[in-house]
Amino acid sequence: MPKVSKRLRAVSEGLEAEKAYALAEAVALAKKGATAKFDETIEISMNLGIDPRHADQMVRGVVGLPNGTGKTVRVAVFARGPKAEEARAAGADIVGAEDLMETVQGGTMDFDRCIATPDMMGLVGRLGKVLGPRGLMPNPKLGTVTMDVKGAVTAAKAGQVEFRAEKAGIVHAGIGKASFEEGKLLENAKAFVDAIQRARPSGAKGTYVKKVAVSSTMGRGIKVDPATLSA
Incomplete structure (x- = not known):
């Protein structure tokens, strides 16, 4: 059985592995769990009900994050x-x-x-x-x-972010740094989610947003309840 570091054990404390949290709570937990010695990036990943191999199911675009990404862009x-x-x-x-x-x-x-x-x-x-x-x-x-x-x-x-669905129908992006205020991270997360929802392609059938997770660079993925995304 692989050894789990003290830092990762500390990050995992209080997290329920199978629980899907509200977006705001997941962002707060990801920020709290970012305990590495550098300023970790907070990331969001969305698994969509699409097949990007079909032109009418591709999800691609850009979104301006209201509070930037915290990254210097060349x-x-x-x-x-x-x-x-x-x-x-x-x-x-x-x-x-x-x-x-x-x-x-x-x-x-x-x-x-x-x-x-x-x-x-x-x-x-x-x-x-x-x-x-x-x-x-x-x-x-x-x-x-x-x-x-x-x-x-x-x-x-x-802080404009480009997004493009990968082969498995996953889109992801960094939505800020762990040093950001919690409210600013949440605003950025909502802006990204809204952009993905607006980009729903005509060929997408059934459930569009299937799974969502938030994490920090070195932290665990925290499941998000898709039903809370519009809250």
Whole structure:
């Protein structure tokens, strides 16, 4: 039988393994259980009644968390001329065109979000095999292919989160740090849940939200009662 550390035993105290908690209580418990020596991320995971292999059942989008994520987001922008200057002024970390393409092709991708103006997509398209698997390919539906470079950079820096259903129909995201106030974590959790519910695809039949869990980076998953999500 695997050995359980003292820290994990302490985290698990008071938790009922099979109990599904209200969202607010689960968030509070996850925050309380984040006792590692670093500022853990509080995460939410939702198992949806979809099959992402079918186009009419894919769940994908972005949501702005009202209190940010607590994470420093590095943003790269493919743009030229005035739009490149707009990106720099908005706080983009990396801005370029052919030079940035060569950097990415060389294997250097020191950024978390990639934005491009529409006229740059012919260039960016060549990087699909590199950016795509990492979830970094700019996409008009996600607001990352846009002429509003300033707005896109600002949103990314402010705590906008991208989500995409994985093969098993699971979507997840970090909703803040354990150092956040409990109320702010709950606001972020609700914003994420609301975005997932609004993104329900036309092909989803039956129960849409099947399972939900909240956890900290090093903590146990805490089950959430889906019926409490709208409370």
